[in-house]
Amino acid sequence: MFNFLSDRFSGIFDWLNGKSRITESDIDQAFEQLFDALIDADVPQDLAKTFLTSVTKSLKGHDVQKNIKPGHYVIKVVQEKLTAFLGAKDTESFWRIQYPSTMMVLGLQGSGKTTTTVKIAYAIKERKSEKGKSKRIMVASVDYYRPAAIDQLEILAQENGIGFYRAEAGNPLDAATEIMEHARKQGYDLLIIDTAGRLHVDETMMQELKDIDKIVRPEKKILILDAMTGQESLSVAQSFSTSIGFEGAVLTKMDSQTRAGAAFSFYYALKKPVFFLGVGEKVDDIEPFLPERIASRIIGMGDFATLIEKAEKQFDSQTKVKQEDSSRRFMSGSFTLDDFLQQLGYLQKLGSLQKIASYLPGMGSMTPEMVEKGERELKKTRAIISSMTAVERVNVGLLNGERKRRIAKGSGTTATEINQMLQKFEQIKQYAKLMKNNSQFKSFFKR
Known part of the structure; x- marks a missing residue:
């Protein structure tokens, strides 16, 4: 939906975030690129100038708090001005x-x-x-x-x-x-x-x-x-x-x-x-x-709040209880393949992979090829886990060569693909532990 602008803005902000100190020259250079991005997005030239002028006035001549990275401060000001520009007062x-x-x-x-x-x-x-x-x-x-x-x-x-x-x-x-x-x-x-x-x-x-x-x-x-x-x-x-x-x-x-x-x-x-x-x-x-x-x-910061609201509308009260139990284990990093399969099912109810990705930071610009590959991987993952016994889903340590061959036959995959899926599963568990202090990420998996 906003992928074109998001990609351009994110690239410029990444460049700013890499700087320990931002000069007025840096701001001018960044805003030249932002201006080009807005024009390419078919924003009228006079409106693009008006928006960036308002941001520049708020940035130049203002000291940045010592505990805030200069790049983060620029992003904060741009977001505040952009929210007002889009009509913050009339949302309801x-x-x-x-x-x-x-x-x-x-x-x-x-x-x-x-x-x-x-x-x-x-x-x-x-x-x-x-x-x-x-x-x-x-x-x-x-x-x-x-x-x-x-x-x-x-x-x-x-x-x-x-x-x-x-x-x-x-x-x-x-x-x-x-x-x-x-x-x-x-x-x-x-x-x-x-x-x-x-x-x-x-x-x-x-x-x-x-x-x-x-x-x-x-x-x-x-x-x-x-x-x-x-x-x-x-x-x-x-x-x-x-x-x-x-x-x-x-x-x-x-x-x-x-x-x-x-x-x-x-x-x-x-x-x-x-x-x-x-x-x-x-x-x-x-x-x-x-x-x-x-x-x-x-x-480029995504929109977890809307994704959460969409998730809430998809689940009845009984499903929500099951999801919350699974989500608590997910956030602790102790979840099982059974929990993982449930979470994949919940995500599937929210729509296509591309639609879900459009709400996530840095993932809104997935190409059709990337989406198709992702959908294939998710389908393969569901098939592999579904071919396991209940005990195997809880204790992956049981998955020896013989069991993997049986699962591969049942899911139409290979032992190599099963090993790759298990490696990714372990990576996701570690990632969940790292992200558990992120309030937006945590709130999505609590719902």
Whole structure:
């Protein structure tokens, strides 16, 4: 998602961290490279200059505390400024909803607007459910220019337990009135209306949206933008902001090869928050845009907090108890191959290796080849451990030549591959002991 920027920022910070003393010349040289990285990520030149100027003013002429390495201090300042630049003050504005409420979803064709309409509804539904509450949510469409969009919305809503209504009216304005009346009569707490888009911004579309806006009078208008369009998405957002206005945006296709310039620039350029990031095709492939966590990922420090939250959603209470027992042994370095197999199973539930790696420090830029190799290794590891007896998993010292030959036959591997897996397992145990004092790492394996 932010791999391009993360790789560039990390390389520059590694260079700074290698210095015992950082001069103003070093800062200038580093920031020239940061500027180039931002431009290559499709951040507008004026915004890149503004951001780096604010960081430079905070660094130059300030003494660094003696107990802090100069490189670490630079990273700290960059992270703080980046968090503010991304919109730190507006992170919770989306969730301040006064029920009953109505939202309008705006955007161009091809931005993922219809799919995102259901994703937003599902995110609200799940958040309320986690708090032991429930809200009746309905989605509807006034997109009469793309008939398949209404069918798509209906299918997605039904698949995910979201209410849906298909208006009988023959035009978007009458449909909006009909939809509003239906939601009111049926007692829905929240109505989300998907509007029509065009391939490009035009006056006809904007006028129709203005007319619908007058009928619906939504609490929030949410703009859906294709992050892959880079700076063009900022121009589109500015057009919508000037013509009809909106409260915040969702940037879609962030799981693609986008260089994240739109995500970096949006808040500062529009003075409006990004509410969510679309990170896949599934209904739950949507993440709240949390500037502090995004800043951490951009500078190469990963995002354990989001990974932890995703893990918590995957496990029921009984599974969590088993995981916690296994995790305690993991953090002590005394875990067994049985524990290891369980942890691999938990990680598998979180998604693909590439998706998991994107949240880990320094691993977001895994190439497809590296991911494919990693997936093969994990599959092989699971096969080897699964071919062992329960006793062998607990006591690897029993694994003599004869036992290894039996395991190799059962797992479709060789004795050499089994030995390599056992060596890696011992290395992981040692690594766990070294990392047990890292608070973020520890918190992930405690969950």
